[in-house]
Amino acid sequence: MVDDSPARRILAAVRAIPPGRWAGYGDVARTAGLPGRARMVARVLAHASDASLPWHRVLRSDGRIAFAGDDPRAAEQAARLCREGVPVVEGRVRTPRIDVARASRAALDAALWGPG
DNA sequence: CATATGACGTGGG
DNA sequence: CCCCACGCCATAT
Numbered sequence: 001m002v003d004d005s006p007a008r009r010i011l012a013a014v015r016a017i018p019p020g021r022w023a024g025y026g027d028v029a030r031t032a033g034l035p036g037r038a039r040m041v042a043r044v045l046a047h048a049s050d051a052s053l054p055w056h057r058v059l060r061s062d063g064r065i066a067f068a069g070d071d072p073r074a075a076e077q078a079a080r081l082c083r084e085g086v087p088v089v090e091g092r093v094r095t096p097r098i099d100v101a102r103a104s105r106a107a108l109d110a111a112l113w114g115p116g
Numbered sequence: 117c118a119t120a121t122g123a124c125g126t127g128g129g
Numbered sequence: 130c131c132c133c134a135c136g137c138c139a140t141a142t
Contacts, residue, residue: 025124036137038124043139046123058123066123073123 006034010044016104017057020084022093023100024061031100042066056080064092 009032016031017023023031025038034040045055056077060066067074069091078088086093 026126029124036125039122039137040124040139042123055123060123061125071123077123 006032006037006040007044009033010041011048011050011053013100013104014041014045014053014055014058016107017054017098017100018103019054019057020086021098021103022057022059022063022081022086022095023097023103025058025066026061027097027100028058031104057084059093059097061097062092063094063097 010028013023013028013031017028025041026036028041029035029037032041041058045053045058048055058066065074065077065088067077074091078091081088081093086095
C-alpha cells in the first residue's frame with residue numbers, strides 16, 4: 001500500500017512539504033500517524049540516505065533550526081531555506097508553518113488525479 | 117540491566 | 130526570555 005513502515009510514512013510526509021514552506025517535527029510525526037513521536041522523525045531524518053529529501057523544511061515547532069548554532073548543518077539548513085525564499089534570522093524562521101497533513105492529502109490527490 | 121543521549125513537544129513558573 | 134518537568138523512544142554506553 002502507499003503506507004509501509006513508520007519510517008517510510010515519515011519520509012513521505014517530509015516530501016509532501018512544498019518548497020518555500022516548513023513544518024515541525026511533531027507535525028510530520030502526526031501526519032505519519034505517529035503522534036508524539038517527534039524524536040522518531042529526527043532519527044529517521046538523521047539516518048535518511050535519500051539526497052533529494054527536503055529535510056531542511058523540518059524545523060522545531062517554534063520555527064528554530066534544531067541544530068546548535070555552531071553546527072555546520074545549521075548553516076546548511078539555513079542556506080537551503082533562504083534559497084527557497086524562507087529567511088532565517090538568528091537560527092529561526094518567522095514565516096508560519098504549513099499544515100503538513102493537508103499538504104500530504106493534496107499530494108496524494110495530485111498523485112491520484114494527476115495534473116489533469 | 118541501568119543511564120545517557122538525541123535534528124522534539126507541551127505546559128507551567 | 131529563561132528555566133524546569135515530563136512525555137516520547139531507538140541507540141549507545
